[in-house]
Amino acid sequence: xxxxxxTGTQPETLVNVLITVIQKTxxxxxxxxxxxxxYAEINDRRPSDRTIYRLIRRLNLYFDPLCYGEExxxxxRGSADAATEEPLVGExxxxxxxxxxxxxxxxxxEENNLPSGAHDTTMLLLSxxxxxxxxxxSSIKAAMQRIFQNTLSGLSAFVGILSELxxxxxxxGPCPADPEISEALIKEILRAIREHKRVRLSYLRTYDGTxxxxxxxxHGLLCRINNWYFTGLCTKRQQRRxxxxxxxxxxxxxxxxxxxxxxxxxxxxxxxxxxxxxxxDGPCDLETVRLRVKAGLAERFRHQLFHESQxxxxxxxxxxxxxxxLTAAQEMLSWLMSLGSAIEVLEPAWLREELIESLQExxxxxx
Numbered sequence: 626x627x628x629x630x631x632t633g634t635q636p637e638t639l640v641n642v643l644i645t646v647i648q649k650t651x652x653x654x655x656x657x658x659x660x661x662x663x664y665a666e667i668n669d670r671r672p673s674d675r676t677i678y679r680l681i682r683r684l685n686l687y688f689d690p691l692c693y694g695e696e697x698x699x700x701x702r703g704s705a706d707a708a709t710e711e712p713l714v715g716e717x718x719x720x721x722x723x724x725x726x727x728x729x730x731x732x733x734x735e736e737n738n739l740p741s742g743a744h745d746t747t748m749l750l751l752s753x754x755x756x757x758x759x760x761x762x763s764s765i766k767a768a769m770q771r772i773f774q775n776t777l778s779g780l781s782a783f784v785g786i787l788s789e790l791x792x793x794x795x796x797x798g799p800c801p802a803d804p805e806i807s808e809a810l811i812k813e814i815l816r817a818i819r820e821h822k823r824v825r826l827s828y829l830r831t832y833d834g835t836x837x838x839x840x841x842x843x844h845g846l847l848c849r850i851n852n853w854y855f856t857g858l859c860t861k862r863q864q865r866r867x868x869x870x871x872x873x874x875x876x877x878x879x880x881x882x883x884x885x886x887x888x889x890x891x892x893x894x895x896x897x898x899x900x901x902x903x904x905x906d907g908p909c910d911l912e913t914v915r916l917r918v919k920a921g922l923a924e925r926f927r928h929q930l931f932h933e934s935q936x937x938x939x940x941x942x943x944x945x946x947x948x949x950x951l952t953a954a955q956e957m958l959s960w961l962m963s964l965g966s967a968i969e970v971l972e973p974a975w976l977r978e979e980l981i982e983s984l985q986e987x988x989x990x991x992x
Contacts, residue, residue: 638667642680646719647732654722654729681719681730688718807853807870811846813878814855818843823860823882827874836874841866842884845892847902854902856892858884865895867902897933900949901956914954915971916947922967946971958983 645663649655655663657674664672664680685692721728817824826839841857844865848854853870896902898911918926920943927937927945934950954976961968961980970977 638664639680639684641667642677643684643719643732646730649729650731653724654731656727656729660730685717685719692717807873810855810870810873810876811853813876814843814846817878818845820878821883821885823879823884824857824876825879826868826876828868829872829874831869831872839866839868840879841868844886844890844895847892847896849901856896856902858887898951899953899956900932900951901953911950911952912954912973914949914951914957914973914976916961917969917971918945918947919967920944922964955979962987 641663642660645659646655649659657677660677660680661671664677682693717733719730719732721730723729814824816822824841824843826841827836828839829836840860841855842860843855843857845856846853847856847867855868855870855873856865858864859866917940923943923945926935926947931947932949932951934948936948938946938948940946954973957976958979961970962983970980
């Protein structure tokens with residue numbers, strides 16, 4: 626693999642430094658220490674401040690070969706104390722802002738500078754997103770680094786859109802869900818969230834088949850076990866609700882509306898602990914769910930993560946004990962029933978009893 630002169634840095638190092646700057650920009654920027662950590666992830670050693678300055682210069686020159694003119698990069702002037710250098714200025718892709726005793730590096734990304742296919746990129750990333758959270762994350766990252774190795778502006782768009790999706794989309798469960806079926810809805814929902822606009826939707830209630838009209842303040846998209854959901858504040862009920870995208874018959878962005886996201890709201894925090902898409906206005910207590918999975922099906926659990934909290938323990942007979950720490954375990958019932966005799970609920974007792982009752986109720990149809 627080719628290396629750059631002077632720094633001896635592999636292309637992966639530049640990519641990792643750039644990703645770090647882009648990801649840290651929304652929270653105020655990346656420090657020298659952050660960028661040294663990014664460098665060390667690739668090279669297994671921490672670089673000097675001067676090396677980081679050189680990497681920033683090299684990245685800026687990729688975006689605009691004329692961005693420095695005749696001026697040397699701060700940090701390369703021979704100063705004994707790099708921390709006293711002036712922060713980067715000008716129209717560089719990566720610029721520095723001095724706050725207190727530290728300089729924070731930010732990525733300047735204007736929406737009109739995104740590639741023309743940015744919306745298509747959003748849908749592509751949404752297709753990959755369920756895989757990004759699990760074992761495929763490192764493989765996909767490596768592949769994207771290679772794809773964008775010679776087009777760093779493309780990489781910045783990729784990371785920027787992915788960072789934005791992380792605020793709007795939460796994925797849990799093992800199955801990648803294809804968003805193309807609901808692509809038009811997803812695009813409109815993401816636009817409504819970006820622009821802080823309410824949406825009006827016609828929604829089919831599954832329990833009685835009635836189509837209802839709702840006005841919703843969008844909070845985000847959820848993907849759970851191969852289904853996409855839309856969550857937001859129902860203005861009629863004044864409570865957060867979850868809507869299956871396939872049951873939305875019509876959705877319209879209310880262009881002359883405006884709403885504010887609840888202070889401190891995090892889509893990931895709101896739905897991280899639930900098994901499915903359970904909506905609770907107040908905090909719920911976590912509980913442990915333990916399952917025994919027979920050999921055979923156990924292999925599926927060894928290779929797939931069904932919940933962020935999943936813990937596996939191998940048993941002598943080849944079976945597997947699975948434990949979760951979650952809320953709203955009621956939602957597990959239909960999933961447990963679909964696995965039949967290959968799985969046994971060990972705890973909690975109430976879930977075991979409810980599963981028995983559900984199985985007995987089902988059996989009555991066949992007796």
